[in-house]
Amino acid sequence: MDVAQLTSSLIRIRSENPPGSTADVVAFIEEFLDSLGVKSRIVSHPGGRDNLVTTGAGSRLLLCGHVDVVPAIPDDWTHDPYSAEVADGYVWGRGATDMKGGCAALLIAYRDVIESGVEPKVQFAFVCDEETGGEHGIRSLLAQDLLEPRECLIAEPTPETSPAIGQKGLYRVDLSFRGRPGHSSLYPLVGKSAVMAAFDLLGYLREVHARPFPVEEDLQPLIKEGARVFSEIFGIEGGEDILTRVMFNPGRIEGGEKANIVAEQCRMELDIRVPWGCSLDDLRKGIAEHAPDAVIHEMDVAEPSLTPPDARIVRTVTREVARVYGTAAPFLQWAASDAKYLRDRGFEVLEYGPGEIPTLHAVDERVSVEQLERAVDVYRGVIRAYSG
Template sequence: MDVSRICAELVAIKSENPPGDTSEVIEYIRNFLDARGIVATVTDTGSGRCNLVTRGSKKPLLLCGHVDVVPALEDGWTHPPYSGTREDGYVWGRGATDMKGGCAAILTACDMFVQESRELPATLAFVCDEETGGEWGIRYLLAHHMISPCDCLIAEPSPARHPCVGQKGLCRLDLKFTGTPGHGSLYPTIGVSAIMEAMEMLAYVKSLHDREFPIDEKLREIIRHSSDVFSEEFRIYEGSDILERVTYNPGVIAGGEKVNIVAQHCTLDLELRIPWGCSIPDLVRDIRAHARHGTIFNETTHLPSFTDPDCDFVRIVCREVERVWGGDVFPILQWAASDARHLRGSGFRVIEYGPGELSTLHGTNERISIVSLEKAVNIYRGVLNAYDKTSELS
């Protein structure tokens, strides 16, 4: 089974989120599994937002991937974003790295396993809504008890020799600021500008990046190693700051009524990534105190999370990565968020490991190396073999 062909065919099925219609790509996966005798349930949570979960396995392993992708414009691509072109050793197109390549590797590894007349020692889950928060995807499966806590390998793209075992927390705040209108020529003597109130609060948020938080020494060592990996992968030479400090992004701001009126209204969508050791309730309380004329009308938070790097699950995955890639293999933490946070919050041990070209993620000319796809298949087969021999697990 050619993993690059499966990846190319998945990429060619458009599944942008928004709007989030994954019905066609999930139907492709269902047909693929059905042809191999793997029984699956498909859910449609509305508007074609479909998920798939297989049935029958009693082994404590879940292989998971999302099939939604971020939107892509046609401009700037060497190959059209939904062509799935295979050329120059890559599969090209939106979702090749994030993360239809990982999904293709899962499917190929499972195909090879069942072709040996062996019962698949894992449950598979393919979900529709990772890119916009998971409400209709992994969170739907959890809420409807369609998956149970176990060891979960998410095929998200990762550095080749470094499975990701943890990620920073997340805090998203929607704020509304109210000012006192007046003639623009008299500000700041007359009136209170909602826009300037938002800017003053953002000045405080900027200062949060300088705060330091207490971190367990074992975790600090993993952060140090992770920082080294970031420096190599992304040419980010302050990786430890990213993992140890609050990072922030005022993603959307809108306000004002007219250029010569002191702004009466302003809204701000603010996102913060939260390091270990930082209290999110304390952080939100401080932000609220510095938003003198503002209110928080929507708040979404997730704690930082990680899977014990010394557990048997991490040991097995790292062993298989080392077998295939060689070199120095060790787990790392990451700065971004994924479905892993929802799964860890529900009692799963989660590792993210998959093929991909991280520098092209969400960008133009997104692509994935065919070599990395093939190596991922080999690694996933090794993990399946380990869970087929339950004596290895504790």
């Protein structure tokens, strides 16, 4: 079985989150590893939320991936999102880029190293719910002390020559605003609108977003590389602003009772990305001050995180990427992943993996066969470096 075939097999095993069951895909990976003589443990949670951790002493590197995927509606896809077609140089389907292609490349590289006569000194962790915050996945494994702090490679999709060594912080909150109802014809003299309270908070966040946060001199090259990567991927400028400013998205708002009633209630789910140099505590206080009548429920909180550029995992992966592609440069990432939880527990984490990033979570998600094969080459070199 080659890496494209394994990617296709993983895509065909449905593991949408929600609803969140990964039992079938984890069982498939367990069988694959068992065929290589690798012992593993399945850590289960209700709803089929299964994780897999390999066991055995002497591992120096953690290889990590998530096997849950976001849902897909087949409309407008060139190939059905769960048919996992291999066509036109790509493997097509939901999870091809995020991130079953990366998981397959890790497994094939591991198999190749074994078949070359080298005993890999690495541990695997395949987790169930990165797409919904990691409560039953990486956070659960860390809470149970099933993973010891060490160097870690997550096979999340990145640009071909750009390993990701840091991520902006995350502040995701659910706010419930309360107003005082009245007749709409008398507002704003009578009544207090919960909807307008939410609107006022967004105005404050626009002000926060308008100013960049200065970064220390040693981060500036990484910021510039991140801006270059952003421009390359999306074909637009503004990457430096994304990395140095607070970005926010009111992903869901619902409120009010009727057009002629001053809104008594409003609920907003807010996703905020926090740059280096921005105090998360100050941001929290500012939000609380500008939403004094709201109940604020924090769903996910993480400071910006960074693995030092001179860390062994960064030097090793960068060297192997340069060997395969001729060039390599680490960058800072604007999104978030399980890396933040691992760094909080003392892991030195880097992300590098295959994928067509513009198709991530999108229609016609796919990964090129060439990228998969080159990722296997990179991973083989990294595994050998930690197994010598």
